[in-house]
Amino acid sequence: LYREVVMDHYKKPRNRGTMTDAAVVVEGANPLCGDEITLWLDIEKDIVKDVRFAGHGCSISQASASIMTSAIKGQPVEEITRIVTAFRGMMLDGAEPDEDLLGDGIALEGVKKFPVRIKCAVLGWNTLLLGLKEFSESGGKPVEASHQE
Ligand code: ZN
Numbered sequence: 001l002y003r004e005v006v007m008d009h010y011k012k013p014r015n016r017g018t019m020t021d022a023a024v025v026v027e028g029a030n031p032l033c034g035d036e037i038t039l040w041l042d043i044e045k046d047i048v049k050d051v052r053f054a055g056h057g058c059s060i061s062q063a064s065a066s067i068m069t070s071a072i073k074g075q076p077v078e079e080i081t082r083i084v085t086a087f088r089g090m091m092l093d094g095a096e097p098d099e100d101l102l103g104d105g106i107a108l109e110g111v112k113k114f115p116v117r118i119k120c121a122v123l124g125w126n127t128l129l130l131g132l133k134e135f136s137e138s139g140g141k142p143v144e145a146s147h148q149e
Pocket of ligand 1: 030033034035057058059060061120
């Protein structure tokens with residue numbers, strides 16, 4: 001079942017595309033696997049009103065980015081920080097999966113069985129985290145950033 005959720009996001013990615021006049025444009029790369037993601041965020045009054053992603057790479061990296069955009073769209077930045085922390089905790093620290101926060105994200109827990117693929121799964125989420133951090137530090141001015149796993 002979890003595998004099906006991941007394949008569904010890979011074959012029918014949510015929020016795929018680009019955006020003009022985004023508050024945040026952030027690129028992420030995982031050279032070990034050749035995964036690349038670019039994220040665009042439209043942020044208004046501390047709410048991520050809209051999000052788009054583009055990229056290429058393995059099915060886990062692209063499905064995970066699709067799952068991440070579904071989890072954060074329309075959410076306040078504070079809530080998004082909780083969501084990303086829960087995902088990173090599940091993938092990196094053995095925390096119990098929190099379905100209320102993660103939604104389809106819990107489907108990626110099985111990736112932990114393949115340690116070399118964990119970077120593929122966290123790429124989109126870490127890229128998002130850097131974009132939000134840079135935006136916060138800019139005082140709300142549009143930012144561009146890049147992240148490498
Ligand atoms: Zn990968």
